[in-house]
Amino acid sequence: MVVAGREHVHVLQEEDSSKRRQILAGAHKVFMDLGFDGASMGEIARAAGVSKGTLYVYFADKSALFEAILEEEALFHGQVVFNFDPARDAETTLNDFGQAYLHLLCRPGGGSAIRTVMAIAERMPDVGRRYYMRVLDKTINRLSEYLRAHVASGDLAIDDCDLAASQFMELCKASLFLPFVFQAAPPPSEQRMAEVIDSATRMFLGAYKAK
Amino acid sequence: MVVAGREHVHVLQEEDSSKRRQILAGAHKVFMDLGFDGASMGEIARAAGVSKGTLYVYFADKSALFEAILEEEALFHGQVVFNFDPARDAETTLNDFGQAYLHLLCRPGGGSAIRTVMAIAERMPDVGRRYYMRVLDKTINRLSEYLRAHVASGDLAIDDCDLAASQFMELCKASLFLPFVFQAAPPPSEQRMAEVIDSATRMFLGAYKAK
Amino acid sequence: MVVAGREHVHVLQEEDSSKRRQILAGAHKVFMDLGFDGASMGEIARAAGVSKGTLYVYFADKSALFEAILEEEALFHGQVVFNFDPARDAETTLNDFGQAYLHLLCRPGGGSAIRTVMAIAERMPDVGRRYYMRVLDKTINRLSEYLRAHVASGDLAIDDCDLAASQFMELCKASLFLPFVFQAAPPPSEQRMAEVIDSATRMFLGAYKAK
Amino acid sequence: MVVAGREHVHVLQEEDSSKRRQILAGAHKVFMDLGFDGASMGEIARAAGVSKGTLYVYFADKSALFEAILEEEALFHGQVVFNFDPARDAETTLNDFGQAYLHLLCRPGGGSAIRTVMAIAERMPDVGRRYYMRVLDKTINRLSEYLRAHVASGDLAIDDCDLAASQFMELCKASLFLPFVFQAAPPPSEQRMAEVIDSATRMFLGAYKAK
DNA sequence: AATGAATGAGCCTTCATTCAT
DNA sequence: CATGAATGAAGGCTCATTCAT
Numbered sequence: 001m002v003v004a005g006r007e008h009v010h011v012l013q014e015e016d017s018s019k020r021r022q023i024l025a026g027a028h029k030v031f032m033d034l035g036f037d038g039a040s041m042g043e044i045a046r047a048a049g050v051s052k053g054t055l056y057v058y059f060a061d062k063s064a065l066f067e068a069i070l071e072e073e074a075l076f077h078g079q080v081v082f083n084f085d086p087a088r089d090a091e092t093t094l095n096d097f098g099q100a101y102l103h104l105l106c107r108p109g110g111g112s113a114i115r116t117v118m119a120i121a122e123r124m125p126d127v128g129r130r131y132y133m134r135v136l137d138k139t140i141n142r143l144s145e146y147l148r149a150h151v152a153s154g155d156l157a158i159d160d161c162d163l164a165a166s167q168f169m170e171l172c173k174a175s176l177f178l179p180f181v182f183q184a185a186p187p188p189s190e191q192r193m194a195e196v197i198d199s200a201t202r203m204f205l206g207a208y209k210a211k
Numbered sequence: 212m213v214v215a216g217r218e219h220v221h222v223l224q225e226e227d228s229s230k231r232r233q234i235l236a237g238a239h240k241v242f243m244d245l246g247f248d249g250a251s252m253g254e255i256a257r258a259a260g261v262s263k264g265t266l267y268v269y270f271a272d273k274s275a276l277f278e279a280i281l282e283e284e285a286l287f288h289g290q291v292v293f294n295f296d297p298a299r300d301a302e303t304t305l306n307d308f309g310q311a312y313l314h315l316l317c318r319p320g321g322g323s324a325i326r327t328v329m330a331i332a333e334r335m336p337d338v339g340r341r342y343y344m345r346v347l348d349k350t351i352n353r354l355s356e357y358l359r360a361h362v363a364s365g366d367l368a369i370d371d372c373d374l375a376a377s378q379f380m381e382l383c384k385a386s387l388f389l390p391f392v393f394q395a396a397p398p399p400s401e402q403r404m405a406e407v408i409d410s411a412t413r414m415f416l417g418a419y420k421a422k
Numbered sequence: 423m424v425v426a427g428r429e430h431v432h433v434l435q436e437e438d439s440s441k442r443r444q445i446l447a448g449a450h451k452v453f454m455d456l457g458f459d460g461a462s463m464g465e466i467a468r469a470a471g472v473s474k475g476t477l478y479v480y481f482a483d484k485s486a487l488f489e490a491i492l493e494e495e496a497l498f499h500g501q502v503v504f505n506f507d508p509a510r511d512a513e514t515t516l517n518d519f520g521q522a523y524l525h526l527l528c529r530p531g532g533g534s535a536i537r538t539v540m541a542i543a544e545r546m547p548d549v550g551r552r553y554y555m556r557v558l559d560k561t562i563n564r565l566s567e568y569l570r571a572h573v574a575s576g577d578l579a580i581d582d583c584d585l586a587a588s589q590f591m592e593l594c595k596a597s598l599f600l601p602f603v604f605q606a607a608p609p610p611s612e613q614r615m616a617e618v619i620d621s622a623t624r625m626f627l628g629a630y631k632a633k
Numbered sequence: 634m635v636v637a638g639r640e641h642v643h644v645l646q647e648e649d650s651s652k653r654r655q656i657l658a659g660a661h662k663v664f665m666d667l668g669f670d671g672a673s674m675g676e677i678a679r680a681a682g683v684s685k686g687t688l689y690v691y692f693a694d695k696s697a698l699f700e701a702i703l704e705e706e707a708l709f710h711g712q713v714v715f716n717f718d719p720a721r722d723a724e725t726t727l728n729d730f731g732q733a734y735l736h737l738l739c740r741p742g743g744g745s746a747i748r749t750v751m752a753i754a755e756r757m758p759d760v761g762r763r764y765y766m767r768v769l770d771k772t773i774n775r776l777s778e779y780l781r782a783h784v785a786s787g788d789l790a791i792d793d794c795d796l797a798a799s800q801f802m803e804l805c806k807a808s809l810f811l812p813f814v815f816q817a818a819p820p821p822s823e824q825r826m827a828e829v830i831d832s833a834t835r836m837f838l839g840a841y842k843a844k
Numbered sequence: 845a846a847t848g849a850a851t852g853a854g855c856c857t858t859c860a861t862t863c864a865t
Numbered sequence: 866c867a868t869g870a871a872t873g874a875a876g877g878c879t880c881a882t883t884c885a886t
Contacts, residue, residue, distance in 0.1 A: 119330030
């Protein structure tokens with residue numbers, strides 16, 4: 001018997017064993033569909049195609065698994081490249097960003113992450129805070145930075161770029177996001193989204209375009 | 212003795228027996244703190260100072276109790292008078308409304324209702340929809356109507372007043388509401404709220420003021 | 423103030439205050455429909471048109487109420503006059519008795535008493551025993567006595583008249599009663615009952631008619 | 634080692650894992666002692682020596698467990714071989730059958746199944762019906778078939794063999810079964826049972842023996 | 845006497861977690 | 866490492882019973 005076994009060592013520590021990915025996939029679906037409390041470990045195990053026991057090999061408990069899902073979600077958000085190249089003109093950039101952002105939020109099951117995290121923010125404040133910082137605040141900051149660059153270049157005239165960034169993002173959601181997360185309306189059509197983002201961009205630039 | 216007997220009216224049927232109010236108060240706190248799933252009927256009973264059985268004398272089940280809480284919340288929202296007198300000028304009206312609206316959302320425990328309802332909107336879509344319609348949509352409509360009056364009077368120039376109303380409301384939340392519901396920041400200061408609403412009003416009127 | 427009030431005294435002791443009858447009527451229906459465990463005091467109160475508290479004014483507890491029902495049932499059985507006049511000839515008497523007995527058992531809701539009592543005989547043996555003695559055994563004894571009279575008159579030749587009485591009663595139920603109590607068949611038709619009783623009478627007399 | 638591994642078969646799926654048998658045994662006792670409503674899952678768990686949760690690993694709910702008990706009972710009845718070889722003479726066959734049948738009904742706890750099922754037949758008609766068909770009706774049919782064979786061979790003269798079969802079975806119970814199920818008498822002695830069956834056989838053959 | 849609001853014990857069931865294999 | 870059987874602590878809900886009015 002020679003060096004056999006080396007490749008089996010510490011497999012659990014690896015962030016990406018296939019079982020782990022498998023579990024995360026199943027858990028993601030179940031958590032997003034049913035919420036933290038509504039999701040049961042049994043359901044997750046079934047959705048992941050593993051045994052309940054295996055869940056606990058990879059994750060300490062239900063909360064740890066949930067937080068891993070959010071981690072994933074955060075990574076996914078991070079990978080959605082918002083093109084904030086300072087060289088691009090503001091109108092196009094904002095429009096493109098608005099599109100991408102709104103699609104992210106309103107994709108089927110897209111409100112779910114926000115909804116799900118919000119739901120437990122009161123009981124698990126750290127989780128809420130962490131998610132906000134890693135996902136929403138980060139996006140605000142990137143946009144804010146982009147805006148600052150254009151302020152510097154004299155293109156835009158903005159006092160509080162963080163506020164402005166947040167304002168633009170809120171404008172993009174106007175009339176669309178809340179009905180969607182409250183299940184009071186189906187996901188918005190492409191056309192409607194375009195109209196809303198158009199309006200947002202116009203209003204935003206109307207206010208902040210340097211004269 | 213003249214008015215004798217009035218106090219013998221059977222109170223269970225009344226919307227407002229004191230026990231009922233007592234239960235609603237306890238349930239409100241527990242539901243808002245822990246969410247629908249996190250709240251247990253036992254905890255609620257304890258918080259309300261009644262026995263578990265009594266809960267079921269006044270409410271058919273946990274859901275019914277929860278929905279009664281939301282009803283209450285909706286009534287509370289309805290009672291917050293937003294002064295939409297068409298005679299008032301837009302700037303003042305929007306500023307005042309923004310203040311009231313933001314205070315409503317960011318009062319301690321104020322994000323909780325929204326958060327809590329959002330949380331179960333996936334599993335209980337009717338509840339989500341109902342809440343959205345009775346609380347959020349209703350406010351949008353009132354503001355929208357006000358705006359339409361000023362469009363008619365030539366004061367404002369707005370194409371889509373519903374969208375505009377929603378835009379203003381979103382602008383008011385910019386940089387404040389999300390950190391607050393995600394527990395990533397304490398309730399905003401009065402001053403910061405004033406600033407944000409000011410900025411929102413300016414941007415809004417800049418876009419929609421008739422020339 | 424004269425003698426007022428006398429008629430209100432000890433009303434509870436009277437076996438027949440109208441409230442008491444009212445309660446018994448409601449309780450009878452509910453107990454027979456749902457069985458001892460299935461019946462709830464609330465349901466009984468509703469069926470009787472009185473408040474739950476009133477139930478406890480007239481009966482110590484659920485068991486006492488149930489036993490009162492059985493008492494009633496026993497009285498009812500006792501009132502069904504089986505014509506055991508020794509002067510009547512055996513064939514007619516048996517046939518008539520068989521008819522009456524089978525109707526008693528198979529009347530809609532008629533299996534219910536037997537079923538209901540049987541159901542709790544294990545947990546409340548006294549109740550079972552008492553019911554058997556007061557209702558079933560009593561009928562056996564009456565028939566048995568009738569048979570003895572005819573044995574004495576040389577009409578019938580029976581060794582064990584108690585056994586014979588029981589045999590006839592069992593024969594009357596053949597193919598009809600069990601399917602009925604197990605809900606495996608609807609209440610038997612008049613004609614089928616007549617046939618079965620005819621067959622029973624013939625077999626019985628064939629065996630016990632004196633030669 | 635040759636046959637290794639056989640013991641690793643997953644047993645939950647098997648109809649006969651030892652835990653499953655253990656639960657059925659405990660449940661059987663508790664259900665028969667207390668009836669369906671009187672039996673609590675906690676009591677059953679204790680009687681079976683397993684945790685309450687385990688009950689639900691093997692049976693979907695209380696009803697399913699109960700029906701499994703009845704299934705068992707039906708199987709047990711099915712395994713009691715009534716020797717209905719058409720070649721055997723009627724007197725012996727009936728006598729032997731009567732003995733076996735009566736022992737089945739009057740064994741300690743033997744009335745319990747019938748009693749217990751009867752008890753819920755009103756609220757769960759399917760259960761009652763099923764039990765009747767699988768246990769009682771099946772026995773009637775076997776006996777009926779035997780009788781038909783002897784009618785064919787000219788041995789017996791019977792018009793309605795189903796009725797006749799039922800009649801014989803009822804005759805066997807005469808004076809014994811009802812007092813027993815109502816707890817009004819202890820299980821009958823062997824001698825008394827023999828006498829009653831003797832009498833039943835004589836009466837039956839007296840009526841149906843071909844002349 | 846009659847009420848019905850209130851109680852709290854107890855029931856069925858679910859589920860996160862553990863552990864022997 | 867993977868399994869899934871087993872657990873026991875809750876949870877939602879019902880109901881017999883009590884008691885102030």
